[in-house]
Amino acid sequence: MNIHEYQAKELLKAYGAPVAKGTVATTAQGAAAQAKDLSGDVFVVKAQIHAGGRGKGGGIKLVKTLEELHAEADRMLGKPLITPQTGPKGASVRSVYVVEDTTIARELYLSLLVDRASGRVAFVASTEGGVNIEEVAANTPELITTLDVDPASGLSGFHGRVIASALKLEGDLAKQCGKLVKTLYNLFIEKDASLIEINPLVVTKEDKLVCLDAKMGFEDNALFRHPDIVELRDIHEEDPAEVEASKHDLSYVKLDGTIGCMVNGAGLAMATMDIIKLYGGEPANFLDVGGGATKERVTEAFKIILSDPNVQGVLVNIFGGIMRCDTIAEGIIAAARETNIAVPLVVRLEGTNVERGKELLRDSGLAIIPADDLDDAAKKAVAAVKAAA
Missing domain, CATH: 3.30.470.20 (ATP-grasp fold, B domain)
Structure with a gap:
């Protein structure tokens, strides 16, 4: 965090x-008023976002009067600040930090x-x-x-x-x-x-x-x-999808690709993303549902993956040790029906109750593409996304 x-x-x-002594404000008027409690006549106005390179993006300015301070705070607040670390969309500035100038x-x-x-x-x-x-x-x-x-x-x-x-x-x-x-x-x-x-x-x-x-x-x-x-x-x-994921104890990080990944275990998730790239695809996210995920958590994981408009296909890769494959299958089926999934869905299950899980998927009536192992799953996910493009 x-x-x-x-x-x-x-x-x-x-x-x-x-x-150095400073004060934070969410309005230009507040910034100028609070600056009166600071010593000196020269201040630095700093946009408050969770990204570096603010100076290069115009988010840090030296001002010599309260009028300049008000103008700079007004220019920053409520506007997107683009820095080398924010990406082209930038980050919205909701507060500014006014600090005494330091020699x-x-x-x-x-x-x-x-x-x-x-x-x-x-x-x-x-x-x-x-x-x-x-x-x-x-x-x-x-x-x-x-x-x-x-x-x-x-x-x-x-x-x-x-x-x-x-x-x-x-x-x-x-x-x-x-x-x-x-x-x-x-x-x-x-x-x-x-x-x-x-x-x-x-x-x-x-x-x-x-x-x-x-x-x-x-x-x-x-x-x-x-x-x-x-x-x-x-x-x-924070990314809204990552905030939502944290509410359900899901480890989720949004990426820039097109293949959504739902995996249990961080190591397996990394391996899944790597093999997707090996076969010419790009992962859209890192998502670890954990070792003891419930049907409800799997359903929420699906919703979060599909909330990304860049997702053109989903790969589910589950090794059921503590987690049972039939529980995963039930979550996949419920989520696919609830979200009305319209992108290719590739599922690889292995481990506890795997045959029952595969049976549930076969009998669901959904267009689920089964895979025998991780290699097979990655090939099918990449091929399905390319075919649908």
Whole structure:
């Protein structure tokens, strides 16, 4: 789960990290009025969406008067903001974050994430912070330092010193960096975060470190431990189908292809998508109904898949271990009838009660294309979609 920048800043502030004072508003009038409580005459107006690259899309503007602030907030609010991470449709701006201007001497980059290679939490640091950090990573990776934290020994002063050295910070700035490293790590661990990104982390002209921007994501499977984080969820920033899927305990991610996939088990779902691509098709989604799905959950999964107008065919690939194949078959039949499915439907079942499941599908009177195995299913799904195009 991701949160907005202003929410991330509140969490950073609560843990003692240095952030510039700011205020959030949902109207241009509110933004201008609330800015009066901030110090100085220069402000930064920042569109609040769950995507990076806002500056490149015109979503971050420096203003020098309240009139300019009002005009920029009015320009952003209620409009789609298109950035390199939103896609061509952009994301609708529902709030703006107004922040006191900060006098910047240097821009740095600092983040924490889960390093999948080492299986540890890792710091990533670079002296080249700012809007082009992706280009730095691609073209000059030697400018980026990665430092893992051993879970057995935990964080120590060593980590702060290494990060400070990587960022070329000395003296009091190095001490500030060490404190910030500890703060970010504590926040990351205590809140089960998956990402904390400070870009840029700035050195001000007064030799102070300030988290000028912040992005945070949290592990979905740990949210039950953090009701305070759940309250920060903004479903307007999520795909409506993914929001609906979460209500039924379905793992769903929309993709750009034409073949809808309903599978049980994340590994099998990945394999299904891979083999669809192998035979020249494109998966329209990742959808894992789980190991103990009910008939009702399968029906809802079908509805969600078919709600995507790009879906031109559906492939159901179920290995019934805990889940019984006859239960899946009943859900498929109910969903196909309820949704009046009009695209090719390929079904591969294997496992517990498989013969009963296949019998139910045969006797349903529906135009279901049976498959013997995953290879056969993928071939038939791709062929059916191409034939119908």
